[in-house]
Amino acid sequence: MASDSEAQRALQYEQTLMYGRYTQDLGTFAKDEAARLRLQEGDTPRPRRPSELLEYSQGRCAPCRVCALQCQRFLISKVGEDWVFLILLGLVMALVSWAMDFAIATCLQAQKWMYGGLDTNVLLQYMAWVTYPTVLITFSAGFTQILAPQAVGSGIPEMKTILRGVVLKEYLTLKTFVAKVIGLTCALGSGMPLGKEGPFVHIASMCAALLSRFLSLFGGFYENEARNIEMLAAACAVGVGCCFAAPIGGVLFSIEVTSTFFAVRNYWRGFFAATFSAFIFRVLAVWNKDEETITALFKTRFRLDFPFDLQELPAFAVIGIASGFGGALFVYLNRKIVQFMRRQKTINRFLMKKRLLFPALVTLIISTLTFPPGFGQFMAGQLTQKDTLVTLFDNQTWAKQGISNEFEYLGILEAWHHPRSNVFVTLIVFILMKFWMSALATTIPVPCGAFMPVFVIGAAFGRLVGESMAAWFPDGIHTDSNIYRIVPGGYAVVGAAALSGAVTHTVSTAVIVFELTGQISHILPVMIAVILANAVAQSLQPSLYDSIIRIKKLPYLPELGWGHHEKYNVRVEDIMVRDIGYVTLNCKYRDLQQVLHSTKMKSLPLVESAESMILLGSIERAQVGALLSSQLSPQRRLLTLRQKVLPEDGHRLSDSSIRFQISTETSSGTPARPALRKPLKPALKRVHSSPPDSPPAGSADHAGIALKNLFCANAATEPTEAQGTAYHKAKRVRISIVEEMILGDKMTPAEILEWEEQQLDQLVDFSSAKIDPAPFQLVEHTSLHKTHTIFSLLGLDHAFVTSIGRLVGMVSLKELRKAIEGSLTGKGVKVRPPLASFRDSTASTTEADTTALRQLWDRHQHHHMPREAGPGGDDEDTPKGQ
């Protein structure tokens, strides 16, 4: 999958979405782009030529064919447009959603048919009831595990991380797409309490990524980084929209769940694609004769003239608050189950060996408990998720006068009715059992979401409250002449929205229920309950998706809470790291080596000099490594040797001949550094320009004893993707170089070491390095609140703190996260140094600023005279890297 890695590389740019890094890389990108365009220009004459020829040909149908060709060309030119892409995306996703729904319904019907056909023998019935989902889930888990383990789980946490600009490997590939679609179909077909909404967000995103790669075959602008993010955001909306046929709710939900800042500019994309997708999804149902016309997925028929009484609002508020606690409990339970499974070493080791045992076991337990003739009869176990929702949103009141005897349970409603039990008992058992079952089932390593199970539990809880109210006030609350009975179905709608809102920390579940039920008459109760549920849940637990992000240790930035004021008082200077490594413009290669050893930062600040500390830019860690390795490369060593032998005819030899040029002389003298440097430069430049298309970091030839240690250490401390591959490439290259060395290099290791020591004492030549000329800068006084805003707006992972051009520190995502979580959990004092509260009154900070400026000014007055390091402010003597 060569194109996959390309897409990954393209996505890697997204972290730099907002600011001007990778200048030279952009340069090479521009070069490639230009080359591609030139190639296209070479290509386009080909389709044009026949039409031009046709105009001259005398046939009768020639004009038609010219016209057709022009149409074709016009269509191809339109392929690059956004709306074409969005329509295609919507269409594909609607088809996928409908096909999956069809397959799932078939699976569920097959189970029911098997279960129904074996009604002579309870044991056989049980075997069928239990084996079927176990096989499906086990297959789903195994299939996903083998094809693409990235397809496991909801996918929303990963999409949130990707939309933040972080590159997750293999998350948007065709393999993952196939694994997710098939795995999800099997998982949902098993009848377990799993949802399809989260995975659908992931599927839609993969679909968008694949589609954009496909369309780029026709030419177009699909490589743009910013556009990719915009399209992924729209794809998330499509995912939710075509899953529930809820375009508006889909857009809002995807925004709430995946974004921290949202560009209103991109709003229409989501609406357009989600509407089209939902439309096609429902039209397919009409064409399939499932429906007479386009209506809501779970249509309700509550009365319109008097949907609810004002005095019922407290009951709705109770649902909201209880759902808030319930949602927080669900997130907590889900996390604890995962953590428990991880912590139990013995269980863990056993399960790791037999990966499919855990899913099978969970499925076995859950399906045993829902077995209709067994315990399932007390919890409507025979109903599928969809049937459960339909019955819960039912228009009738189940419990008239407290006892359910009067009412005839028709059709699927019968499942809720137990001859020796009460509908209340059934509902309570259902809620309790489904609660832990759903929390457990969503930890199975199959593609699955938690939204729908939670939605169903919420609906059941709402129904319970509604039935209780109906039993309490049989003739309604209204005191006037008209009798308006209480509608328990409305309570179910409110409960569903509230609980799913609490678990996901979203308000837009309200809109989703309106679109799902096709009625908006309960808007105020739903809104009140959802907001209360959110308020309670957000103050107790993170959202389910954030919880998964933390469990999976994905990079994240915690949200600032509801009105914590201390965040306005904490400043960058309280949280920043002052002791950071840096690279100066006049440093030696030895300094680079030391900085690489001493710090783990991914990008190093480049300052003018250790005295002035004026920030000029930042340089990637990999770039520093490349600089070092090229300085210590065998080519340069050979060149040095060669230059000693043939200092006069160096220009005659080609680069390839340089590489295999064997000089039999061994150098032992150490020439004076400044004398060596000047003549070296042109030769060095030639070496660099010899492979013009080589990637700047990876293919730099690595060798040398000192460097080997360095690189091994690097790879151990920071096993990031880029470095890992660079390391492997370096290894490979090193082997080939060792061959060369055997062939030609006659230096002894001692001599090499000596030469390397020499080389390290030279000044660094930055001309071949990629330098980000404008890294993001903050000042010391920037508040935590602002810093959080900037980090989440621009998707930063670090920023340098400067004071009038001088580098004084750095803030990374880690510090910010620590500071926010510290200040939110009441440990805000820890974050803020003890003196911070007195600082404001002493005005020492403004003094420090003035002092710093004065020093800079004084320095300037003295015409750049060398000065002893930082005698002034205490924040000036940031220690040099080691």
Add this chain to the structure above:
Amino acid sequence: MASDSEAQRALQYEQTLMYGRYTQDLGTFAKDEAARLRLQEGDTPRPRRPSELLEYSQGRCAPCRVCALQCQRFLISKVGEDWVFLILLGLVMALVSWAMDFAIATCLQAQKWMYGGLDTNVLLQYMAWVTYPTVLITFSAGFTQILAPQAVGSGIPEMKTILRGVVLKEYLTLKTFVAKVIGLTCALGSGMPLGKEGPFVHIASMCAALLSRFLSLFGGFYENEARNIEMLAAACAVGVGCCFAAPIGGVLFSIEVTSTFFAVRNYWRGFFAATFSAFIFRVLAVWNKDEETITALFKTRFRLDFPFDLQELPAFAVIGIASGFGGALFVYLNRKIVQFMRRQKTINRFLMKKRLLFPALVTLIISTLTFPPGFGQFMAGQLTQKDTLVTLFDNQTWAKQGISNEFEYLGILEAWHHPRSNVFVTLIVFILMKFWMSALATTIPVPCGAFMPVFVIGAAFGRLVGESMAAWFPDGIHTDSNIYRIVPGGYAVVGAAALSGAVTHTVSTAVIVFELTGQISHILPVMIAVILANAVAQSLQPSLYDSIIRIKKLPYLPELGWGHHEKYNVRVEDIMVRDIGYVTLNCKYRDLQQVLHSTKMKSLPLVESAESMILLGSIERAQVGALLSSQLSPQRRLLTLRQKVLPEDGHRLSDSSIRFQISTETSSGTPARPALRKPLKPALKRVHSSPPDSPPAGSADHAGIALKNLFCANAATEPTEAQGTAYHKAKRVRISIVEEMILGDKMTPAEILEWEEQQLDQLVDFSSAKIDPAPFQLVEHTSLHKTHTIFSLLGLDHAFVTSIGRLVGMVSLKELRKAIEGSLTGKGVKVRPPLASFRDSTASTTEADTTALRQLWDRHQHHHMPREAGPGGDDEDTPKGQ
């Protein structure tokens, strides 16, 4: 209104929302804050003391009183919380909305009663019908004009500008609030085709601003800049929410209309406040016995089981496309009317003299045309806006079998029925007349919006299409056994959403109609129509609010269009201004003066030196002025004189004595600069530290002949608020200084001039200036698309372009606007230099980068030797200011 100016000052910080300007000002803010906190600590023992005493007192009710006091303290501590603020805001706005609705309904009823009571005489009837609105509108226009002209119009354009971080004077004051509420009530009470939605956004924002100022009396954190913006955004949502009782639509509409980037973090605020507000608004209606329970404002009763047929969708699409054209036409017409009124000099002069004539005239024309016995009978003239909507959303079909005779028009429906005419004719006349009437009426200088009139026109157009469809397919389209007749009311809902969406360029009007009608069954037709209408309208015209922003010449940033690819190819280097003025660290005061004369930029870049051009920070124009004026101040002149007389006992005198120290000697010698500078510095410092609480910019004493010219020029070229007040303060101070001068200064004007010339040759001491240490930087390769994103994300108005620390140019909102509008109107080539398209292939840019870095490096190697200016890259010799 002293507190108003304070609020203005507080808002002034919002332009710097995201980045670290005003460092020293924040320092003084922190000082004030600390002082306030200390004061509060001094205060709090007072309420605590009685409770402590009470515990020792022996009364029986003492515990109760302790408890009550604790409760009170707890409540006061809660006042600072966000949710208390939001609840209060929602409550107040609901009350305002309800009271205004009540007043408007009373006004309209009074008109109807007058008109009905005079049915004996048509002339009298006409007089009553016409005079009543004319008087109301004239009063409204006059009242607004006198009290607060800022209250005129919708307010959404202004709120959009304010939320972008721009300070608009007097837009959020109590005076404007009163003017807007009373003016709007009168305007709407007149029955003109005006809306209340736009003004309500403004009213809610003012309410939020006033409320936060009121609550800050109790102490709290209401001064925070970022929080103010968040609360204003929530207030906008409340405005729409309580106007239509549409919380969700309100939040979404306000986001779409006022924001470019939206923080999901603030989402809940809007929902919370808008829901509470809508709830109270509707509860008030229930308590007032207008309604039986909480329902939608314009409740519809369409059938649920078969809302529309799939084959009706083309008709809905036609409504959408036609609405798109109609919406664009409305915006165009509205703008043309305003421009026509401005351009016609004679009309303009006449109207300027008699400001109230234009409103009166317009009202007269419109009310004459709607006079029910006159032309009004053909356009349902007697119906109020609300009644019109109710009838248009009616469930019944008016035109059965093409002729409307069969159907009985009951109640207010009768207005649409004309005995000698057709309901189609009535509808067409209504649409055409209302269209231009609404476009004209919204240009009247009264507080008014255009949303509602457009909404009504859209509903009428939808109804027209619906009635036509019903006439065309009397038994519905469905071919199966069931007959489902066409519901023209549904078409009216679709039309209303589509036309209002087209005019405002929003999708959320769809949600608003669902909430207004209480039915969501037409979701797909509405979404399709709204999206199509938006697509058409956005490609033809700006939104109504953006159009007004342009007419009013408010600062704005145009949106990037729907998928214009060229924006990805234009780079900052193509649009930036290269020839910018700058301040160097080692410049003289004369250079400052020259820079101020030569450039109009609001903030000047501070670079290390003209050779290195390393950007250190930026300095406000006002600061540069203050530096200059303090250098040329009479105090310093007196000090110089004094120092010559008493060089030994300068430390003995207090600051006040320095000010009035009269030295009778006159200086004529020009001391050597370096000799003078050193002894001056401590004295200078003391003068600066003497008034520790003085604002840094405003109170700097202005005097001197050279400076006077300078400042006058400043005030003329850039009459911004801050400078204006600074200028006035300076004037006042100058007068007092002139008195001093008369008292003490015995220098002749020639001597003063000579002294000033001396002073101008000194090096600038920046230690007292506020310097923004981290102005926003871009690099040359940043694409236009990214630049736009950054500018709108961070609310910037300018950014410096740097290349490895070196300043190479600047981009301001103006350049960006020019570039975007150029590239959008097909003049993209102008923006991009001719060579730009070839640039990518030659890779000259990366070369330039390397060259620049090499130069910097070489310079550094030569140990800061002075170098001739920019012999290398052509982008290096950025000319110095002038």
